[in-house]
Amino acid sequence: MPRNGEEDGETVAPLPRVPSGTSTRLRARPDPFLVVCRCFSLLTCLAAILCIAVNVLSAVRSFKNESDIFDGIFRCYAVFIACFVVLAETEWGFVFKFWQLLQYWAGRGMLQIFVAVMTRAFPDYTGEQKDLILLQNISCFLLLACGVVYLVSGVLCIGLLKRARQQKEITREQAVKDLEELEQRREELEQLLIAERV
Incomplete structure (x- = not known):
């Protein structure tokens, strides 16, 4: 019976072996820049969700008080546009297909700044809802900061x-x-x- 590597008097060259750890080594090193981008995207998404929650609470309060009905309608628009911010952060191809501006960071940043301004508009100056105003300020300035970072990064082609x-x-x-x-x-x-x- 022929030995390993020989067959009918001919020497058969063994197939080259690819190191078994090669694929593991390639997968073990994620790009740090992309990891930072994903973390920032998650932070932006959370800020937008917080803005949605604040605007929903403000809309409910406004619709209960009949004199603030226009504020309630304004809050509904803010919720609707903030949903686009969340969808843009998922980077879902379907969203970019219809709203290509959101694919670019400068456009995304301007939308986030717009939602932050809408969230901050019409604050309760009477001080009746202090908890809601505090939450409104936190969500507004957090999303505003994310929007400014996106806008500057977009201008710098990051x-x-x-x-x-x-x-x-x-x-x-x-x-x-x-x-x-x-x-x-x-x-x-x-x-x-x-x-x-x-």
């Missing part, structure tokens, strides 16, 4: 850099997947080769 790095990460993940498939195929071919030798 959003373009993020998209380029995301594309690179997708390409790397595809390369790792292809490498794993090649490794699996190599193992299958080795098993067939061993079975033929036996």
Whole structure:
């Protein structure tokens, strides 16, 4: 029976072995810049959700008080637009298909600033709802800060850099997947080769 690596007097070169830790090593290092962008996106999303909650509470209070009905309608618009801020932060392709401006950080920042201003509008100067006013101020200034950061970053083309790095990460993940498939195929071919030798 021929030895391993020999068949009918001919030497069969063993298939090159890809290091088993290669795919693990490629996946173990996420891009720190993209991690920071995802964390900031999560913070912006939470600030927008907080604005939605504040505007809903303010709208309910306004509709109960008949003299503030216009404030209630204004709050409903603020809730509707804040939902777009949350959707833009998910970076869902469907949203960008119809509202391409939200794909760019400067446009996204302007929308966030607009929602923050709408949330801050018509404060309760009588001081009856101190908790609601405090929550309104926190959500407003937090979203305003996120909007300013997005606007400045968009002007500095950091959003373009993020998209380029995301594309690179997708390409790397595809390369790792292809490498794993090649490794699996190599193992299958080795098993067939061993079975033929036996």
